[in-house]
Structures are given as C-alpha cells and as structure tokens.
Amino acid sequence: MHPQPDLEPACPTMTTSRDVVIVGGGATAVSSFTQLAATLSPGDSVTIVDPNPVGFGHAFGTSDPLLLCNTSVDVTSLRADDGSDLLDYLSSRGWPAHPEDFVPRYLVGQYCRERYQESRRRAERRGVRIEHRRTRATAVRRDGTGYTVELTDSTALFATDVLLCLGLDRPVLPEPVRRHAGHPALLDAPYPVDRLRGLPRDAEVLVLGTKLSAIDAALVLCRDGRRTVMTSPSGELPAVRTRLRRPERPLLDADRWQRLAPGAANLDREVARLLVEAVNRADRPLPLREQTSPADAPAPRLERELALAAAGRVPWQDVVAEVIDTINDWTAAWPASTRADVLGRYRTVMSRYISAIPERNARLLAGHLADGRLSVATGYPTSIEPEGPTSWRVEWPDGRVEHFTHVVCGTGFQKPQLSLAGPGRYRIGPAEPGAAVPEITAELRLREPQHPEADRIWVVGAAAHHRTAIVNYLNAAAKQAARIAAQFAAVPV
Ligand SMILES: Cc1cc2nc3c(=O)[nH]c(=O)nc-3n(C[C@H](O)[C@H](O)[C@H](O)COP(=O)(O)OP(=O)(O)OC[C@H]3O[C@@H](n4cnc5c(N)ncnc54)[C@H](O)[C@@H]3O)c2cc1C
Secondary structure, eight states: OOEESSSSOOOOSOOOSOEEEEEOOSHHHHHHHHHHGGGOOTTOEEEEEOSSOTTOOTTTOOOOTTOBOSSOGGGOSSOOSSSOHHHHHHHHTTOOOOTTOOOBHHHHHHHHHHHHHHHHHHHHHTTOEEEEEOSOEEEEEEETTEEEEEETTSOEEEESEEEEOOOOOEEOOOHHHHTTTTOTTEESSSOSTHHHHTSOTTOEEEEEOSSHHHHHHHHHHHHTTOEEEEEOSSOOOOOEESOOOOOSSOOSOHHHHHTOOTTOTTHHHHHHHHHHHHHHHSSSOOOGGGSSOOOSSHHHHHHHHHHHHHTTOOGGGGGHHHHHHHHHHHHTTSOHHHHHHHHHHTHHHHHHHHTOEEHHHHHHHHHHHHTTSEEEOSSOOSEEEEEETTEEEEEOTTSOEEEESEEEEOSOEEOOOEEEOSTTEEEESSOOTTOOOOEEOTTSBEEOTTOSSOOSEEEOGGGGTTTOSOOSSHHHHHHHHHHHHHHHHHSOO
16 A cells, blocks of 8 residues: 555565555445455555545446436445345435435435445544545556556555456547547537536537437436437437336246356247246236337337336336346356357347336436437438537438537447556556456456466456456446455455
8 A cells, every 4th residue: 555656566575464455436446445344454554546536436426416327226235235225325314215216326426435434434443544546547567475556646556455446437439420539519428417518508419329328418418408319320219117126036047047058059049038937927027028119219119118117017127137147147157258249149138128217217308309309310320520619510321411519429438448568467448459358267356368376456347347247237346346355354465
C-alpha cells in the first residue's frame, strides 16, 4: 500500500502483513472490499485506486432519478447470500422498498458509498489502514514477493494482493461514427447524463442503439421534449419485465443443464426443453408464445409486451435469475472460444430477455412513441456525416436523407482489457498488437500463459469476462467477491 516515488520495484524483501490494492472503486470493488475486510488483521492495509469517489462507479454513480436499475432490489446487492442487503439498507432508511422493485440507480450508488464508509470505519478501528488514491492504474508487475501497481501519476503502490474491479468505462463507438470521435455534437455515451440534459430543448437527436443505454438516453432526451430517433441494426427493443429476482423455489433443473456438453448435437433442443420446463413450473404458467408479442415492428411489440407484463402474464421473467447463474456455472470451465461460439448462438435471445427493461421504462417509452416524440427507425443508417458543429446528415437504406443536430451513442461499453506486457507485467487497458492475454484460473486469478503458478491478482466483475459469461450483473460480481474473500480467509499471506 506504500506510495512509491517512481516505478522501481516497490516490494519489501519480506512481508508479514497483507497489503491489498483494489483497482476500481465502483460497486464491484465495494462488494469485494466489504467482504474481504473481515479477513484482514491489524497492520494490514487496503488501497483503492479510482479517480472517482469510492462507491460511485459508472453503473450506479448517476445522479438522475429517472434512470432505474433493470434488476430488482433482491439481486442488486453487495452480498449475494440469502436476503438482500440493499433491501435492508433501504428499509432501515424508511424507503418503502420491496424485493421486486427496480429502484433508481443513484440509490444503489448511495448504498455502495455508505456500505464502503461503514466497512472502512470498522476496519480502521481494528487497525487496518485504508486509503483511496484518486488516480488510475495502468499495469501490475510481479516483483519478488509481491506486486507493484503502476499508476498514471508515475507513482506506484506495493501490494501482496491485487484485485482488478475495472467495470465498464470505455464506450463502444459504432462504425458509422467512429471516425468522427471528438466531434462536438457526437456524444460517445449517454453518461454522464448532464450532457444530455444540457442539449437544447429543440435538439433533434439520433440515438444509436436500442438496448439499455440507448433507452436511458431516449428517456432523458424525450422527458424534456426533444425529438429523438433510435436506430440499431436489429431495430429491436428489449422485452419487458416487472421483476428480476430469485425464485422462492428452484424452477430450473440446473443439474441436468450442467451435464449438457457444449458440442452436443441436440444442445439447442435440450436447452429449449429445460427452459420451457422451468417456465411451466412458475406460478401461473402460460405457453411461451402467449408471453411475448409476434409483432415485427418495435412500437406495437412494446405495447403488447407492456400489456402482458402489466397483466402478470410473463412467467418467463421468473427463470431469468437462475438461468444467469446456471449459464455462468455451466460455461466457467470452458475455453473462451467455446463459450463465445456456443453463447453467440443465443446472443439475441439472451440480450432481449436477460437484459429486459422494467415495466416503468417500457411505459415511458410507449408514451413517447405514441405522442411522436420518439421513433425507432426501421433501418440502420448507411451514412452519418457531420455538416457543421451541430448538424448531421443521415442517409437511410431507402435513400431518404434526414438531418439531426446531435448523435448519441448508446451502443454499450468495451469489456476491460488485460494483456501481457513482458514477463510478469499485466497491462490494464488497450493491448499492444500481438500481446498475449493472461489466463484466468478457476479461482479468478491471473496466470501468465505457460507459467506454473497463478498470481495473487484477482479479476472481479467485468474484468473476469474471459471466465464468466454474464458479468454485467452486480449479483454475479458479489458472488465472485465472496469466493475471493473465502480464498483470503483460507490462505495466509
Ligand atoms: C449504465 C449501466 C447500468 C447498469 N445497470 C445495472 C443494474 O441495474 N443492475 C446490475 O446488476 N448491473 C447493472 N450494470 C452492470 C454493472 O456493470 C455491474 O453491476 C457492476 O457490478 C457495476 O460495478 P463495477 O464496479 O464493476 O463497475 P463500474 O460502476 O463501471 O465502476 C468501475 C470503476 O472502476 C474505475 N476504473 C476502471 N479502470 C480503472 C483503472 N485502470 N484505474 C483506476 N480505476 C479504474 C472506474 O473509474 C469506475 O469508477 C449496469 C452497467 C451500466 C454500464
């Protein structure tokens, strides 16, 4: 944890205390910190490295109450064991929260912040030193008995153990606008949403994307009356749900699912069979075709699926939490290429139902669509070219040309990148061409290819995407953090 003036090896020759460096300070880092803290002893230290205040990462650090979680209180918790710590937090502050509610994301940010501060105070009372360094880490280097965490301010930290909780902070710029990066009327992401709120009320905005971050953008823009057009290659909006919570009794035959081989010829049929059986075990089961809309056009499909959700006719939603856990367990030991091949086949359906939107958001979108403020384009632009500081010329596949004042990318975020930058040196961020990618072991530790031992460097949340299929889910990160805390408790320094 000791700050170093330069990048020389930072490790003492022998250490009896544990000096933990956590890179990233969002919800995943707080989940890791709060679960690890109990395993630490007097004299140990924890340094959290993040330019942002700890607790307010990108996912939950938003300040706009319009933006909701798309996961219920039940599973949006820093701990993944029984009960919901978020529910306890909200209830103890007088919020009339229910496990099924989709609460505003800023409340989860507040919850993370407070849990971090409480846990920090408790650890400090026990003699554990805690520090927050407001900078970014660029690499982690193995040095004799420990690690040197290199920082952007040209200093370094010594660590016996490192946790990489990097989250998602680099937006994906889609092809038609990539070369216009930096244009003043091109927003690379909807966040922070103050940028959207600051656009003129008469702005005419093209939002690229029709999934979660694009929907956040559309809701903020349309709230203030801006004409907004959403577009994506699929043109498809997510399904609508009224809850994402753990079922009271298991609905899915997870054991049978775990026995399915990734190369099995009948895999698709077996997966479909297991899903249908699970949905049929839900309360008020319905044939699957009665739970969704067959409409092709996004607006009538949204209307119909909103009505089904509001009428409680979407029992598919009650198997989603189990499906996520099962897919993560099922694919954890597979080579990354097998995971990508197999899950790639189900990507469209997974993204539509696993990343479904809360009924409240669907209702707002349907209202904006009905009153003409919002539309979802039937095609994807063939070209998007700037015509001036606040004017874009957009050409559609049918040859029509339309003009917008602003373009907003709601096309998601790049997964964190880790690569080998020399023996024992892991680079954080975009890799050099041809750089090797470290292995992530079953314990979520990094290992150099061909190296006999894994390093005491753990990846949690999005940084573990080479090992864990569905990482954009706090519940999955909290489970990983619990496993890492158990390893800390079991293995001394
Ligand atoms: C807009 C959005 C909404 C989401 N909504 C939900 C939801 O409703 N429910 C749910 O379960 N999941 C949601 N997710 C998924 C979310 O990514 C996970 O839940 C995750 O656990 C969030 O916490 P995090 O700490 O991993 O990431 P983040 O919130 O992205 O925080 C990561 C932090 O790491 C810091 N960081 C990154 N790189 C470095 C570096 N090199 N050095 C120092 N600091 C660094 C960043 O500054 C940031 O503060 C959402 C994600 C996004 C992007």
